[in-house]
Amino acid sequence: MVQQTWHSDRRLTAISRASLSVPARQAMVDKQVLPGLTVLDYGCGRGGDVRALQQLNFRAVGWDPFYQADTTLEPADVVLLTYVLNVIEDPRERRKTLQEAWDLAGTVLVASARLTWEKSKVKGEAFGDGLLTSRQTFQYLFGASELRAYVENVTGVRTVSAAPGVVYAFKDDRARLSYLARRIVPDAEWLESEDTTSAIAAVIDYAERHGRLPRMEEVPQPMAELLSHLRPNEIRRLVRDSADPRKIEEGVKRTTLNTLLFLAVELFNGRGPFSSVPLGVQLDVRAFFSSYKEACQRSDRLLLKLRDDAYLRGAMSASAVGKLTPTALYLHQRALDRMPTVLRLYEHCASIAAGRPQAWTLVKLQYQGRAVSWLDYPDFDTDPHPRILSSYQVELKTLETSHTSYTESRNRPLLHRKHEFLTPEDPDVARYRRLTAAEVRAGLYEYPHLIGTENGWEAELNRCGRALRGHRLVRAHRDE
Known part of the structure; x- marks a missing residue:
């Protein structure tokens, strides 16, 4: 039995970074970290983010109780609290640390934490409200909406989820509203x-x-x-x-x-x-x-x-963009602003509650159950039938989130009819539509239940004697 007097060796959780962390990069993309502003990385570990920001000519300093304890703690415009809350085994100290970071922030606090979907990567035994790892370190994994609620509870201000596991808390509510306005327009x-x-x-x-x-x-x-x-x-x-x-x-x-x-x-x-x-x-x-x-x-x-099933379904049916299935509407990131306003609201509410991931290609708006998923197909523009890399979903009724990675999958789902996810004016639509038409003529869509995954699609290509050369369908040679 692990004794409650145990204290983790938090130094072991600090990692060396060759580039900016996800939260720091998100803050730059969202124009929260700007030239001329001071940045404090509170609990900076080995200082990778600080060095990267300094190399980009930002006025950044870091403090850490183990690696940068000599730094004089002074308020800064932007305070980064990057994956610190996860490693504190004492809930009271965890809360105190968040409060201290908030007190030092002049404009915005960027608080980030590891999320529950990473549980499979953290091996250990139950300790307190988290896990004690084999390296004698502690990990508490937050739910995405839990992190936002936790930061709001401690800071006393309304917050915004900038990305999964990244929350912004603003000292001036006008700054929060300006950020929201930029996200929408x-x-x-x-x-x-x-x-x-x-x-x-x-x-x-x-x-x-x-x-x-x-x-x-x-x-x-x-x-x-x-x-x-x-x-x-x-x-x-x-x-x-x-x-x-x-x-x-x-x-x-x-x-x-x-x-x-x-x-x-x-x-x-x-x-x-x-x-x-x-x-x-x-x-x-x-x-x-x-x-x-x-x-x-x-x-x-x-x-x-948003609560009216019939209205929402009607908006999806009437949408000039996107691919409508019996359960959901799918569309490409480039078509997002062309959706009916109520559907844009649907997606925005989900993103503010639980964060929109940094990398995503398609959004899925579920008709029943009110769930939004962001799907990452990194090769959408170059692969005629791109394979999915990951999926991040938020349930709007419960604000529960889930993440699925297909990195290790040997039979990934893939896309067909790419033109249907884009606006009619998209410059790639004509090329994608020609490919679809050629595949239909070749009989590749005769058994749609077979072609949704890599293996099934390859089998149908072989059955029809076809191969792909970029976005062109050609006859396969016998030795292929």
């Missing part, structure tokens, strides 16, 4: 501007995409300087005379739906007052709704529709 690139003419063209492009003129606070500073000699009325007249009315109308519709989507996601994650909403969203509300109250009421109705 990524910042569009402004056109390059070198003179007044090109700056006006950039404003016209913004108006066509967004459905309204930008406020000067939204315009990049160099561009604003190029336009500073023009009066607002002159800019409005130039846009009115030059912008494409059809594009403006499309921009109004797109921004209205995106605003409703943001407000619905915000309610799912906890809605604040109008003053806390990012400036861009405030301006969209004023431009396209009679009031913030009206916008919220419409977004609330949108969120309620």
